[in-house]
Amino acid sequence: MFDKKNLSPQQLSALTALILSIPISIGIYVLQQDWKDGLVAFVIIFTGSYFLVFSIIQNFIFRKIKLIYKFINQTKATKKEEMYYKYILPKKSIDEVREDVENWAEQRSREIEILKNNEVFRKEFLQNLSHEFKTPVFAIQGYVDTLLQGASENPEINKRFLEKAAKNVERLVVLIRDLDEISKLETGEIKLLKQSFVIQDLVKEVFENLSWKAEQKNISFSFKKGCEKPLVVFADREKLRHVILNLVDNGIKYGKADGSVIASMYDTDGKNVLVEISDDGIGIPEKYLDRIFERFYRTTEGRNKDATGTGLGLAICKHIIEAHGHTLHVRSKEGVGTTIGFTINARKE
Structure with a gap:
């Protein structure tokens, strides 16, 4: 059954031949008053029209379409592509070709x-x-x-x-x-040296290393209530230390005086541990959130506040976490604070 909106070249040729042969054969039958002459005329006209129309479509229309496909592929056709152009493409309707081009x-x-x-x-x-x-x-x-x-x-x-x-x-x-x-x-030149360790112990080390810097702004360090239970992760300890050190340092740098930096850890599904570092500082405008992990990217407020950093800290953190097969995420609101976190593999059995 013909689908008028999705005709193949063969169907289009047959329909055109039918439209031409029916009125002509009826006219011959009326003039000759012989149904045999009308039937013979119908067969001859239908067959001739079909092959003529099909030949025109093949040699002119689909030749142009083949050129379009070759242009789309932007390459000299391989034997496989030539087979496609010769046997598969002609079976496609004009609408299908249009969809391909679109x-x-x-x-x-x-x-x-x-x-x-x-x-x-x-x-x-x-x-x-x-x-x-x-x-x-x-x-x-x-x-x-x-x-x-x-x-x-x-x-x-x-x-x-x-x-x-x-x-x-x-x-x-x-x-x-x-x-x-x-x-x-x-x-991938840097290989990860993964081992099992308690994530809280690593965060405590970072807190101790940066305590002198936090004291200058009277910022306190703490673990979120309910996150004290030791959670063992499987990761490159030194690389993860670099990430947490950078996140805590940013919490101090952009946190408010007499504020706090809070670490939280959660066992999400038995396979991954969620680690987040939160501050109550200036926050990040929403329009910048998608770009803070780019190299050298710093908001205007951040650039004015930090004239000593390289602007690569979060970019390095992003690559380290991605090397572990996970991603960094950020939540922030101006004047309220920022939370940056990541998931990491739990203890390897």
């Missing part, structure tokens, strides 16, 4: 949009990279030039400027080290 156009549109976004990110990345390198390099250049112009003769100025230059050199070293670590994480 799907291809939609896919290309998405790819173009991705390329545009990547180009924007690339430009921002280069701008931020330039900014991060430019600041310490220009500072070092200024101190060295001053010393070369005679300031080195003054021992006090000499020492002070060399110390400042050394700090900026250290900042460059940290920046290059962080970039190198991200690159190695992305390419």
Whole structure:
């Protein structure tokens, strides 16, 4: 049965031949008054019309369609593709071909949009990279030039400027080290040394290491009530320590004075442990939440508040957690605080 909206070339040829042969054969029958002549005329006209129309469709319409498909594939046809063009494509209806082209156009549109976004990110990345390198390099250049112009003769100025230059050199070293670590994480060059350990013990170590920094703003550390029970995870301890250290450090940096940084851990399903670090600081505007894990990306408020960081901390954390097969997540509200967390594999049986 014909589907008028989805005709194959054969069906379209047959329908066209039928439309041509019926009135002509009826006319011959009326003129000759002989049904045999009418029947013979119908068969001849139908057969001739069918092959003529089918040949036109094959040689003209579907030849053009084949070119469209080859353009879509953007390659010289392989033997497999030639087989497809010869035997499968002609069985497709015009509507099916249209759908294929529309799907291809939609896919290309998405790819173009991705390329545009990547180009924007690339430009921002280069701008931020330039900014991060430019600041310490220009500072070092200024101190060295001053010393070369005679300031080195003054021992006090000499020492002070060399110390400042050394700090900026250290900042460059940290920046290059962080970039190198991200690159190695992305390419899989850094292998994870997984082991079982209690996640609360690791967080306590981080709290102790950063206690001096928290005391400067009178920020307290604590575990959320109900999260004291030891939970064993299976992960690279040092890499996870780097993640938690960065998250707690951010909690101090962007937290309010006399505030708190709270760690919470939950056994989610027996297979994964959820770890979250929360602060009650300035929070992150919603429009920035999707981008805080990008390299060098910092909100305007964050850049003004943190002039010493490399802007790679959260990007490195993201890659470390992804290397473990999990993802980072963030919840935040301006003026209320921020919670950043991740899941990690529970104890390996």
